[in-house]
Amino acid sequence: MSTVAAQPANRTYREVLRNRQVAGLLLGDLLANVGTGMIIVAMPVQTLSIHGSVPSAIAIGLVEAAPFVLSTILALAIGLGRVRVPPRTLLIADCVLRSLTFAGLGIVAVTGHLTLPVLIVGLLFGATFRMAGSSCRRLLATSMAGEDGRFAVNGLLGLTSTFALYIVGPVLGGVIVASTSAGVVLFFDACGALILLAAVVISVPRTVHNRDALRHPHAHESGWRILRRRTVAARLLIVVFFFNFFYMPIEVALPLYVQQDLDADASGLGLMWGALGLGAFLGAALVNQLRNLDQRRVLIAIIGLWAMCPIVLAFVDDLALAALAFGLGGLVWAPFTPVAYSFLQSGLASGEQQQVVTLWTTGAAVAAPLGLVLGGPLIVLSGITGGLVLSGVLTLLLLPIAARAVLRDRGADSGPPGVTT
Template sequence: MLTAVKRTPYWPVVTHPVLRKVLPGIGLSSIGDGMSTIAIAWLALQIAPPDQRGTWVALAAAAYVLPGALGAVAFDRFLRGRSGAQLAGWDAVTRAVLLGAIPLCFVLGALSPVLYVVLLALSSLLSAWGKAGRYTLLAELLPDEHMLAGNAVVNVLLEFSTVGGPPLAALIIWLVGPAAVIAVDAATFAVLALTYGRAVPPEAKAVSVKATSGRSAGFQLIGRSRELLGLVVLSFGFFVLFGPVTVALPLHVSQDLHGSAAQLAGYYTSFGIGAVLGAILAGYLKNWPMRLTTVGTVLCFGLVLLPLGLSGSVYIGWLAFGLCGLTWGPFPSTTTVLFQRAVPKEQLAPVLAARGAVLSLASPAGALIGAPLILALTAQGALTASAVGMIGLSLLAALFFALRRETQVADDRSS
């Protein structure tokens, strides 16, 4: 058994002297974040005036995501020369302190909806840099041949949060309340901060890479590279096209299928299980062409999403959404490894932070598109339209990368 485990691409990652100490902290904090996806909206419902609940739920959800894009630009000059461990650690400290202030204010009776949204927004200001630092640390510690497996291990931990986090949150909310869930999430970030502080050796934390000149260096580097720009556009389009699904699926279940909340939860559980399996699979794809694999992921996602919009069966929908999760699983790992290979380590953190800032806007933009799309096409039609859009996007991306490759070959021959 142990011999078989040692033969997997993950063995060098999980036995790495630094990563074997950091990975449990990442896994714990991802579970906490998975719990907060439920608790943030539930606490907003609890503290908001009855006639304004929808507004404050939307503001709370946006506040936990969108400020990361602002922070990627606002703190670029101060953070772009820092090591991956520093960036990830500082984000964890920020999350722990500001999220921890929410249950404290709640217990003291001082948590108004405005203060709640402000604390959530401040807690997420460094989120793009924290994510960038996580993958930059992998690039700093792992050789190229283990990079994809390292990304996959981290993404398995992140995807598992969608499976384990919501049920744990529901249990704690039932026993204590949503503020307690956010307190647990803050505690997991505190553990993660301590992990980066103690597990990562001083020489890894002290790495201060040479910062590039000019503001928003990450955006500039992406803009100058057709390869990176194409990857960002592909990811952004993919996330925008998935946005209407998050709006249409609940309506499809409740109105078209006349289903229950439990049936809706079945869709997301199926997706989460598929995503975990897909993330595990990603580590075995290191010999595959990464660009083709990445584009193929979007194509397959669109193809397996089609039955969800075309079928009136809950069971077919569960299976289709589970397959969506399976095809999604490798996407974060393959796209990130393409950036890690294309960008020098000293420039990787600002580039990944810039990419994270752009992508953080994609899903909310897609959700906003979802409302008029559902009015025009119905919920089931919106699901089908998203699937067709993903298929079209993947074909355009394949054409772009094929033409770019031909241009590179022609340039090489002429030189």
């Protein structure tokens, strides 16, 4: 991923947002994510009210896992296959299907006819384009911003998603669930999808991303072949997957850690998640200040610093100190995704972006349920403190892999389009 030509200086958030098309798409994405953040709170409540004879933990697990099944299959088909569907078309399909599905589920819920099988099937099919649509948002926004605006766009996507998914959305969702019902929140998510649909139709030209990408000689090449040729991207994909995978045991351990080690109640757990969300929001905002640093070394530093967070938590028994440590962890963790994607995209030709970015999005997303499934037995075997320490130590073991991925053999891969290495 090295180049012999000087790359243009990365633009700031403000400079990128002067492009009305980019700003329009990012605004639509922000409002859509608010609806998704509300669902994070409402879906477990809705599930518990209709789980019937199915054990509550199993019912919640099935509902949480349903959106990943078909969306993962489709995303892998796009990333590993040769068929190319324009990103704008995929994102529109995602918005339409999501809005129809959640509006339908909302109607069934508020009329008292929603059952657990109906909810699971609805989420299964309604989220078919979920992962592909997520990668398409990034592709379209970075394509419109250009090479010098890519870093800022990736940073803004992280900033807005953190703000919507972990701060505004859950708060609004909790208020609406408490004042009305969980079923009402389903309509808000449907509205969010419609808002994003309008933003795509208005702000994204039909030719964006496809104009140069489809003419590229690798436009119909599978993502697997691209990764075999671009070994830096392949190695870094492994790092991204396991970075997310090793984080998941923390989510399993955290409620037990707050209850037993910190001797706190549900409000303490809320404080911990609030601290992480606030830290992540500040970290996403600070990505703008990292734009002119060496992205390779920033990635390695993030991995090492985040790994210390669960290790520190394992030896803290005070709620205030634990919240501070978790908040600092969020501050460090937030820049990882925008920096990683910016580094990845800078070394891919236009005809390779969709396949590889879709694979990356899928890998990061699939790591979550897999990590949660294995996190439970890990915590049972090693205990709360042992599980936290193990999560941090395993993340530290990614450092040499990450260093090899981004610091060594930099001339082995082809550089960005039009540049000879």
